[in-house]
Amino acid sequence: MKIQGLPDNGAVDRELHHKFAVAIRAAQLGIWEWDLRTDEFSYSDRAKEIFGFHTDEVVTRQRIIEVLHPDDHRVAREQAASSLDPSLKQRTPYRYRIFRAGSRELRWIHAFGEPIFEVLEGKHVAVRFIGTLQDITDEVQAHERLADQEARLRLAIEASGIAIWEVNLADQTITHSPELNRLCGFPPDARPTLEEFRSRYAPGERERMEQLGAEARLRGETKLDTEIHHLWPDGTEKWLSLKAQIPPGESGYGGRVIGVLMDITEQKRQEEYQKLLLTELNHRIKNSFAVTQSVINQTLRGTDVPSETRAKLSARLQAMADAHEIMTGGAWESAALMTVLNRSLETFGECGSGRIIVQAEDIELSPRATLSFSLVLHELLTNAVKYGSLSNSTGTIHVKISHESLNLLRFTWIEKGGPRTAGTAHEGFGTRLIERVFGSEFEATIRRTLDPEGLSFIMEVPLSRLQP
Template identity: 45%
Template sequence: MQDRAEASSTDASADAPLGSEAHLELATRVAQLGIWDWNLRDNSFFYSPRAREICGLPQGDEPLRMEQLQARTHPEDLPRTHAMLLRALDPAIRERLPYEYRVVHEDGQVRWVVAHGEAMFATVDGAERAVRYIGTLQDVTERRRLGEALEASRTRLQLAIDAGRMAVWEADLRNDTLVGSPELNRLLGFPADAQPTREQIRAGNPPGERERVEACARAALARGERFIETEYRYIRPDGEPCWLLLRAELQLEDGEPVRAVGVLMDVTGCRRAEEALRSSEARLKLAQRIGNIGVWEWELPSGDASWSREMYELFGLDPEAGITPEQAWLAQVYPEDRVAVDEAVLRSTQSGQPVDIEFRIRVDGQTRWIRSRGTPATDPDGTRRMIGVNQDVTSTHHQRATLEARNRDLQEAAVRIGRERERVFELSRDLFAVAGFDGYLKTINPAWTCILGYDEANWLTRPLLEFVHPEDRAGARAVLDCLERGDAAPPFECRLRCDHGGWRWIAWTAVAEGESIYVVGRDVTHEKIAAQELEAANRQLRNQIEGRERVEATLRQMQRLEAVGQLTSGVAHDFNNLLTIVLGNLDLIEMAVDDPQVRRRLDLMRKAALRGATLTSQLLAFSRRQRLETKVVDLNGTVQGMSELLKSTMGGSIDVTTRLQPDLWSALVDPTQIELVILNLAINARDAMPVGGGLTIETSNAALADEPRQPGEPVPGDYVAITVIDTGSGMTEEVRAHAFEPFFTTKAVGKGSGLGLAQVLGFAQQSGGGVGIESRSGEGTTIRVYLPRAYSVAVGGISAPETREHVEPLPQRRYALLVDDDNAVRDVTAARLRQLGFEVLEAGSGGAALDLLERTAQVDLLVADFAMPGMNGVEVAQQARTRRPGLPVLFVTGYADQTALAGIGDERVVQKPFRDDELERKVRAVIGR
C-alpha cells in the first residue's frame, strides 16, 4: 500500500490511499468480493485474499504477473476478456461494463466470475493514458448453475409440452385479452401468424359450452379451489369439430378471478376412442384424464427416471404408494418387451432421432398396450436424457390386430383374385400386354400367338411398330408420345401383321403408369370387314340413288327434248314437204331452161332450199328421228379427210391440230352425219375464239366403267371418242348446264339457231353413244363425242359425193302407184317418176291407193309417203303386199319413226327433200330386184 502512496505526483488522486484496510476487509467479506488493482506504470497487480481465492491464486502479498492471471483465465474466454480490457483502457472509450468469464483452478475446477472495473487516467509525457485499473471480482458459479438448472427445467417442460402437443395460454379476465403459444392457433384452427380476438375464439363455442366451462370455474371457486380442468367441444373456423382439454389456474383479487393461466390439448382422438369404447369404465375414466397420457423422463447413462402422476395411473398404480418408476417398470412391463424398449431408447439417444415404440403391461391381470413416444435431449452440462409421453393404445392395437386379420383375409382374396386374373390373362381372346415407352413389349398373353401367329420371342425382341401396318404407324407413334407425356390416350385402331402375311385389325385401349404402358387389344377384323361391306353397300346405295337422280334428270331432259322433238319433227316433216316441192320444181324448170342468167338464179334458189334441208336435218337429228345409215367407219380417216375443210373454215387466226390414236377402234356410225357433227363442233369452237386461238381434234379409244353422272353421258361400254378442244372463252356452270338444250344460245340474235350441240347430242344418242362436256369460263371447252365401237374392220370413210347425171328412162314402160296426202309433193314426185318412164297412178290416201291397186291390172312399183293421216305408208305397203305379194315398195318420208321402219332397209327409204338423183337411184335398185 505504501508503494501505491508513493506513485508519481502527476495525478494526486490516482495515488491516494484506498482507505482503512480493516474497513475494506470487512466490506469485501460481507459482499463476498475480491479487490484487484493493476498499476499500469510498473505493470504490477494487487489481488486481495478473496480475489486470490476466487481465481485459485496462491495467498500472499507478493505482486502477481500478467502470465499468472492469463493462465487462470479459461482459454475460450481469454480473447473476449482481452478485448474488453482494451476498451476499458482506451481514453476514447473508457468502457466500464461488467463481464463474466471462467477461471480454471490448479486442480481443474472451473468457476464463473463477474468483474467490475474502472480505469484511472493521467497525462503522461503529454498524452492522456490509463495509469491504474481497479475493480472487484465476485464468484457467480452457483448462480450460473442455478440459472442453467432453471433453463434445463424450462427446456424439459417445453419438450413435454411439445410431445403432448399442448398449447400454453394466459388470459387477462379484466381486460378480456388472451395470449398463447404458437400451438394455440393450431388447436383453434387459425393460421400460425394470426392474432385471433376473443370474439373470434368464442365464435367456435357451440351453444352452451362456454356457459358450462364458466360454471365449472365458479364451482371450483366455491369449493375454494383455483385449479379447473374440463373438456369442451369446439368448432374450428373451417367447420371441423373437435374436443379440447382445458387446464387452468385462476388468480384472485378481492375474491374475484382476474387472471387465468393454463394449457389446452386436442383430445378429439381420445374422445372418439371413448365413444367407441363406452362399455369400458376404466378406459372412460382414463380418457377423461388428459387422454391417457403420462409424461416421463429417463436420464442416461445413470438410468434414473421420473414419472408424472398420470404415468402411475396409466400403469394402474397409486402415485402415493411410494413405488419408484424402476419398480413399476419391472413389475408391470412384460420382460420380453422391456429389452426391446431399452434397446430402442438407447438407439434413439445415440442417433438423436425420436423413439416411437409399443409395449405391453399387465394391469389388474389384463394386458394393455402402451405407446411410448420420446425425444432425446442433451443438457448444457452434457447430460443425455430422454423425455416423452406414454399413451394407452389397447383399443387401437386391438383394432389394428383386427385390421391386420382383415388385411390377411384381403391378401388371400387378392391372391385368389390374382390367380383368377392370371387365368383370364391366359385364356382371354383379347390381347393383354405390358410395354415400355421404347416401343418394346415386356409381357404378353397367349392370345398374341393364337391370333397373330408369332411366338412370344418374336413379340418381345422386336419393336411393336415393326408389326404395325405402314399406314397406321404414325397414329400408333402419336399414341405412344401422348402416353409418354402423361396424357390420357384415346382408344385407337391399327393393323398388325400376321405370320402368314395377312393383317388383322386390333382396337386398342392403353394407359400409362410409371415406366410401363398397359394395353388391351381386341380383334375387330370381322367387324371391320362387316363395316367395309356395309360401307360398300351404302356407297352402292348412294351410287344407285345418284344414278336414279341422274336417270330422273335425264328422263326429265328427255321428256323436254321429246316434247320439243315432237314439235320439231312435225315442223321438219312439213318443211321437208315444202322443200320437196321447191327442189322438185326447180329441177324441172332447170331442165327446161337454157338461159345462163336464169340457171344462175335457179342455182341460188336451189342452194337456199338445200340450206333449209340442212336445217330440217338438224331438227330431225335433234329429235332423233332422222334415218341413219350406220356403217363401219375409220374416224382417223374421217378427220384426216376433213383437215383441209376445217382449216379453211377456221380461218388463219386459229391453229388447227389433230391428235389421232394409231390403233383406233372402228366406229359404227353414219359417215355423213359424223362429218356434220365434227364440222358443227368446229364452228362452235371458232365462234368462241373471236381473236384466234387453238383448235385440237383428238381420236381415242374409251372403255367406260362408271355410270353416267350427267345427262347425255354414255352408259358403261367400249366407245370410239372424238374430242374437240378449243382455247376459247369457255362456259360458266350455268351455261354448261343448258348447253345441249335446243334453241339455247349465247350468241347474238341472228348469229345461231341454238341447235348445234342439241343436234350433236341427238346424233350421238341415236347412234348408241353420248356426249361429255368440260368447260370453265376463260379456260376453253372440251367436248367429247362417244360413238359405239364396231367389232369388224373399217371399210372406209365417207364416200365421195355423187354428181348429178342426166336421168335415163327405163328400157320398158312401167306402172307406178304413188300415194301421198300432199298434192304438191305428189305432183313433183310424179313428175320425177315420169322422167324415169313410169306411168303414174296417183292417190291422196292409203284407202284410195288400195282401191286403185284393186282396179289396176299392172302395178310395178308402190311409192308411198310414210306419214299420212289414217293409214301410214307402212300399213299401205303391208295391205298392198297381201294383195300382190312381191310388189316392190319405196317409202318417201320427211322423218322416219325408227320403230315403224325397223325392218325396212335404207335402200327402200328416200328422204325428203330429194337430193341429187337419190330417188332415181333407189327406184332403179328396187325395180332391179
C-alpha cells in the first residue's frame, strides 16, 4: 500500500510501512505534504475528505486559503513561519477551523507538521513540510457542551446557595469551595480540615451521623439523605440539608463520598413557627368545641328535646373534635385513613377488642376528607352499638378498605351476628349526612342495605377526591 506523503525510496521497511498505514487509518488521519521549492501540495485521500475536496482534485495554496476560516489565517501563517524558521523549527500541534468545500460546514482541524531542511549554499533551508490532519469537530463540540453544562451548573449552584463537596475516605480530606466554607461559617478562602468541619456539629450530631452511615452500609445502601444541626463557636445555629452518595468501587464501596449541602435554617424556623401556630390553633379549636358543647347543653336544658338527640349531637361534635386533633398531628396537610379508623374505634372502646376485623390498604386523606370520614365512621359505629352487631356480645363487623383500581377507593362495612332484621336501612339524619357529604361532595357511590345478618355498607370514592 502506497501512502501519499510518505517517502518511498526503497529503504522503507515493508512491515513498518504496513504498520504505519494501519495506524493512519485507525486514527483517521490525513497526510499532507508541501513542497516549498515548487509550492505544490500533496493531500492523501483522507486529508481531501476532511477538507471536502474531490479525490481527483489538485490541491493548491489558493484552494486551501479558500476553505480556511478567515479568523484563523494569521494563526496558520504564524505557525508555518515558526516551523520553517531554521532557528526555531517549531513542531507544536495546532488547531484551526475550516469551512468544508461544497457544504461550507464548519469543522475543527488538529494539525501537526514537521519541516525537512537541507543545506543550500551553507544555510539550512526548509525544502519540504509534511504532517497530519485530524478532524476533531466532535471532540471540540463535546468539550463546548461540557463547558456549557459546567457553567450552567455553576450558575445554579450560586443561585441556589448549595455547596458540592467530596471526602476522600482513605486520608480523610475534603475538597474546599467558597460555598462550602460559607455554609459552615469559615472564610471563603480558608482551607479547614475535615475535623474542623465536623467541629461545627451541634452536640450529639457527630455520633448520629456516624450511626446513620454505619446503618446504611449494613443495609448495602450507598446514599444518605438527612439534616445536620450546626452550632458555631459564636453561637450561630444552622440547619443544613445533606445528600451524599458513595460511588461503588471494586469492593462494593469506593474510596470517596460526594454530596451537596443546602442551608435550610430559615425553613426550619418557619416549620417551628408553623408548629407553634398549629398548637395554638388546636388549643383554640378544642376550646371552641367545648364552648359549643356547653352552649348547646345550656340551650337545650329545660326543653322537651329528647336526651337521645342531645347525646347524638354531643357525640357528633366530639367526632369532629377528634378529627381536628388528628389533622393537627399531620400539620393540617394530611392524615392516614387507618389513624382516623383506629381513633374512632378507641372512642367506642372497640380498638383491639377482636369484634371488628379490619383489612385495609392505607391512604393519606386531605383535611376535608379526614373530617368527613370521621363523621361517617361515627355514624356507622353509633348505629352498630345501638341497633347492630355491637348491640350484643357476639356480633362482629368486617371492615375492608381497598384500592379497586388506581383511581378508586372501596370502603366496605359488613355487620354480622347482630339482631336479625331485613329490609331497607332506615334513612335517618346519619344516613342523610353520609350521603350528602360523600355522595355529593366526594362523588361517591353508596350502597346501604339491611341483610338478615346485619347492615351492609359499601362506598366507592374516587381517590383524587380524597387525597391531599
